[in-house]
Amino acid sequence: MALGATIHTFDVQLADVDRGRYESLTLRVARHPSETDAFMVTRLLAYCLEYEPGIAFSEGIAATDEPAVLVRDDTGRMVAWIEVGAPDAERLHRGAKLADRAAVYTHRDPSKVAAAWAGKRIHRAEEIPLVSFDPGFVDDVAGVLERRNAMTISITExxxxxxxxxxSFSTGIHEQRAG
Incomplete structure (x- = not known):
């Protein structure tokens, strides 16, 4: 955890019908002083939507060589590189080469995020999902954050x-490809 970080605790009931994942999670999420609440909420959503054994938050801003969320197998090999926000093409390219799969979750305008990658080399770009949510959703959720949070999330269709x-909030989960 980063020095000066604010720790938020989330007791999460996850029901991802689309992927058949049902879990009760207790997550401690460190928010660095330079990180916005919207970015932290997007990290949390990425974690929940990508949940599988071996998933973890990285050390955040201090971990310049890791994504915001990652998945490792039992041997410690990185199998998923999950970026949040608007990573640059070079970082996404490196992550896609290091892991079996990569994904980007953004709270920003996805067309602007994708436009920044246009014409740049990104390994397996056509396989990398760029996931976004309905406008205002992330900001609305961020508006009710507390240090201790009780959260239920259901994903279907x-x-x-x-x-x-x-x-209560709801949103579509929108996906396009990085390439």
């Missing part, structure tokens, strides 16, 4: 239903 600290 590429739609997420989220309850956080007594407030």
């Amino acid at each position: 590429r739609h997420a239903y989220l309850e956080l600290n007594g407030s």
Whole structure:
């Protein structure tokens, strides 16, 4: 955890019907002072939507050689490189080469994120999903964050239903390819 980070705890009930994942999770998420609440919420959503054994948050801003979220197999080999925000093409290229698969989750305008990659070399770009949510969704969720959070998230037919600290939200989960 980064020095000066604010720790947020999430008790999560995850029901991902699309992938057949049902879990109860307790997550401690460190938010660096330079990280926005929207970025942290997007990291949390990426973790939940990508959940599988071996998933973990990286050390955040301090981990310049790792993505925001990653998945390792039992041997420690990185199998998924999951970026958040708007990573540059070079970083995404490196991640796609290091892991079996890569993905990007963004709280920004996905067309602007993808435009920054146009014409740049990204390994297996056509296989990398760029995942976004309905406009305003991430900011609305960030608006009800507390230090301790109770969260239920259900995903079905590429739609997420989220309850956080007594407030309910829903969003489409939009996906396009990086290349």
